[in-house]
Amino acid sequence: MLKLPNTPISIFTVMSKMANDYQAINLSQGFPNFPIDVRMTEIVARLAKTDIHQYAPMAGYPPLLEKIAQITSDHYHRKVNPSTEILITAGATEAIFATIQAFVQPQDEVIILDPSYDCYEMPILLSNAKPIRISLxxxxxxxxxxxxxxxxxxxxxxxxxxxxxxxGKIWTENDFIQLEKIIENYPDLLILSDEVYEFITFENKHISINTREKLKDRSLIVSSFGKTLHLTGWKIGYLIAPENLVKEVKKVHQYLVFSVNSLAQASINEYLNVFHIEEVSKLYHQKRDFFQNLLKETAFELLPCEGTYFQTASFQNISDENDIDFTKRLVTEFGVATIPLSVFYGNQTDLKRIRFCFAKDDEMLMKAAERLLIIK
Structure with a gap:
């Protein structure tokens, strides 16, 4: 008996393969194509020659745990214990998987807000629980x-x-007030807050659950150095939660990966001495504005982008095709790979919208815009 008989290959794998097969410009999968900071490569090269290659402690490299606690204090004014309330994970995906496995029992229900990232549902199903998908x-x-x-x-x-x-939507103060009100009668409900793009917001500042007194004691907050430091291939994330919750996630984590890449953790720890996290939003704010300016003469209708490095666009004035067929035609006929939004919905809602990733160098974005300009 198969556990996931109806699970297809991820759309990100499909579109990246199509981009490669057709030599298309890949604005589908969410990863930067520009080099990482030379200061980081120098740190890695130097630390690689030191005795840093054996297992790191299960919960994380202690100096890096201290850094995360300081970042949390600086940005969210929350004091967390680095030894008991933080867990370094093999990317945000492992943090999400381990958290769901730690707390979700058979027949439990877990609410997912669609459109949603595709790593949420699988661990729920593997727990023999029921995903409840509610559309935004x-x-x-x-x-x-x-x-x-x-x-x-x-x-x-x-x-x-x-x-x-x-x-690219971000939550407002009023959103959190409404959430706090509707869950106050459900004390056993936990919140899993995926905040991997927390440092990539533009006109309005990100509001983290770290700052919500009514929520933080029942919440597990997931962050990503991969997104913040443009190191997606390193797969380094972390989880912040009260000790009683982190303790349960550690039980899964220790048998899932045990510990996370020691050289990567040590390198990030040292890099944070010279890198200011505020630089991230400035970089992507410029890229968002640059990309939006390039696309303003196209037939696409751009939707607001308040955060992340993704730009959502409507193609309803261009084609009546479903969004999957349209994105495939974008690759085969115009040489640009994007992601259709219907795949982020449990019921495949098709609003004739696609997602571009603008975490690319200016040359790639300009070449993509040139190809998109001819679409009518």
Whole structure:
């Protein structure tokens, strides 16, 4: 008996393969194509010659845990214990998987807000639990009435993604007030807050659950050095939660990966002595504006992008095709790979929208825009 018989190959794998097969410009998968900071490569080269190659402690490299605690204090004014309230993980995906495995029991329900990233549902199904997928509104704001209607004593967890992939939407103060109100009668409900793009926001500042007094003691917050430091291939993330929650996730983590790459952790720890996290939003703010300016003469309708390095666009004035067929034609006929948004919905909602990744160098973005300009 197969556990995941209906699980297809990820759309990110499909589109990246198509981009390679057709020599298309790949704006689909979310990773930067520009070099990492030379200061980081120098740190890695130097540390690689030291005695740093054996297992790191299960919970993480202690100096890096201290750095994360300081970052959390500096940005969110939350004091966390580095030895008991932080866990270094093999990317944010492992943090999400381990958290769901640690707390979700068979027959539990877990709320996912669609469109949603594809790594949320699988660990729920592997727990023999039930994913409850609730669509966001068309402007990607949360439908708190629908969420409230689906809450019950069976609801074990609510998964949030803020800043939101794929839409680039960020939560407001009012959003959190509404959330706090509707879950106050469900004390056993946990929040899994995916905040991997927390340092990539633009006009408005990211509001983290780290700052919410009514929520943080029942929340597990996931962050990503891969996203923040442009090191997606290193797969280094971390989890922040109260000690009683982190303790349970560690039980899964120790048998899933045990510990995370020691050289990578030590290198990130040292790099944070010279790198200022505020630089990240400035970089991507410039790239967002540059890319939006390039696309303003195209037939695409650009939706607001408040955070992340993704730009969502509507093609409803271009074609009546479904979004999967349209994105495939973009690759084969125009040489640009993107992601259709219907794949982020449990019911494959098709709003005639696609997602571009603008975490690319200016030359690649300009070449892609030239090809997109001819689409009518």
């Amino acid at each position: 509104k068309e402007d990607y704001s949360s439908d708190f009435e629908a969420i409230s209607q689906h809450l019950s004593t069976k609801t074990r967890m609510l998964i949030l993604n803020n800043p939101h992939n794929p839409s």
